[in-house]
Amino acid sequence: MxxxxxxxxxxxxxxxxxxxxxxxxxxxxxxxxxxxxxxxxxxxxxxxxxxxxxxxxxxxxxxxxxxxxxxxxxxxxxxxxxxRTPPAPHAEPFAETFFAYIADHDGPSVAAHVQRAATSEQVRELLRHRSIYHLKESDHTTWAIPRLSDPVKAAVMELQFDEYGCGDPDRLHAHLFALGLEASGLRREYGSYVDDAPVEILEQNNAMSLFGLNRRLRAASLGFLAAFEATSSTPSRRMAQGLDRLGFPTAMIDYYLEHVEADAVHEQLAVRTICGVLLQEEPDLLEDVYFGAWTSMDLEDRYAERMLQEWAA
Ligand SMILES: [Fe+2]
Ligand SMILES: [Fe+2]
Known part of the structure; x- marks a missing residue:
């Protein structure tokens, strides 16, 4: 690049x-x-x-x-x-409070638009934007691993092992996305579309790197991960249905179908074990877990608002 x-x-x-x-x-x-x-x-x-x-x-x-x-x-x-971040909820138990916090968050959905109404050109634009992240999917979380205790580290590795294809390079999520791009007639090379990325996409990617590369922000990195996983399964199903509606190739649809199942498992692991155990060990990190979680949802809302407005114009 x-x-x-x-x-x-x-x-x-x-x-x-x-x-x-x-x-x-x-x-x-x-x-x-x-x-x-x-x-x-x-x-x-x-x-x-x-x-x-x-x-x-x-x-x-x-x-x-x-x-x-x-x-x-x-x-x-x-x-x-x-x-931009509101105060964190302090209610116990953590996992149930966290899942309720995610469920109560009501933001605009790009995936719902893709499912029902988007044009092929809009979806191609979306895929170009998403490629900035998905072609290096999960790498930002890897930065946090050496900064974690053994139990949290083991749980993050279980999740990352899945994201990185369980030892099979053809199953890496980033690779599945590259195959989908190629089949859709888009460039699969990492970073190809950064000049097309709006500021909201750059912010999303930068937030992940900020949290991953700074040890003191490890809890924000894991909170971001937990919210990301917990808001992925349903939108992935909608994306798959929308891509199917528009006649996109199977390889692109498969990337999203993979995430319907996988992220339903990942969200439990990320919230209950990864963030849950981290907070048992270091309860003072609660605000940062929610800082990361809020940032994940808020930056996606900002991107969705921008694109839905542009596409409606
Ligand atoms: Fe993934
Ligand atoms: Fe995942």
């Missing part, structure tokens, strides 16, 4: 410095005037820790000037996300 198109003066400066290695100039960088300039810059800086860019030297992964820009951007981003 090559570096993406800049979206403002900040990303322009930072991406140029990443390509030519002249990062010392970044001591003074322009402030982003629009959110997508900051979010794209942060996305590109995080990408250095995943698979990186073909036009950026790998040695820059831990470049202190780039890390300084990343720290500045992620502090701003974390503040924005925390400001």
């Amino acid at each position: 090559l570096t993406p198109q800049a979206r403002g003066p900040l990303s322009d400066r930072v991406l140029a410095a990443m390509r030519d290695g002249a990062t010392a100039h970044l001591v003074q960088v322009p402030e982003a005037e629009v959110a997508e300039d900051a979010q794209l810059t942060l996305w590109a800086l995080y990408e250095q820790h995943y698979r990186g860019f073909d036009d950026v030297p790998a040695a820059l992964e831990w470049d202190p000037h780039l890390i300084a820009v990343r720290r500045h951007l992620e502090e701003d981003f974390e503040r924005i996300l925390r400001d």
Whole structure:
């Protein structure tokens, strides 16, 4: 993957410095005037820790000037996300309270639109946007694993083993999504569509990396995971029905069908064992578990609102 198109003066400066290695100039960088300039810059800086860019030297992964820009951007981003988050419910038992919190959350649904009314072109746009995440599905959770106790680590590994295909590279969820893209006539290469991604998609991806890459935010990472899994099974069924209605290829439908069953299991594991045990061990992390959970649902709502409005226009 090559570096993406800049979206403002900040990303322009930072991406140029990443390509030519002249990062010392970044001591003074322009402030982003629009959110997508900051979010794209942060996305590109995080990408250095995943698979990186073909036009950026790998040695820059831990470049202190780039890390300084990343720290500045992620502090701003974390503040924005925390400001958006309501106080956590403290009722016991945790799992039942958490499931009720998810069930009570009422947001707009892209999947419901796909199921009933979306056009093929709208769905293709959606798949391009989703590819930013699904082609590296679950990788952000992997960052958190070394920061966990043995019982929580074992449960996260059980879930990740499934996401990563249970040892079969053809069953990796990211691979299933790539097959679906290819069969749908879309590009399957990782990062192909980042220039098409609206700011809400960049925020979703950046939140996952923010939580995964900062040890102090491990509870937010697992809360995000739990809410993500607990809000996936029904939308996946709707997506599969909508794709079938529109005559999309079986490979694309299969990706979503896989998640109807899998995520019904994953949500139990993520809420009861992963977050449940984490909170038995460290009850003070409750607010952060809900910070991650809220962020997962809220960022999806923001994306859905934007796309449903655009598609209705
Ligand atoms: Fe998955
Ligand atoms: Fe899952």
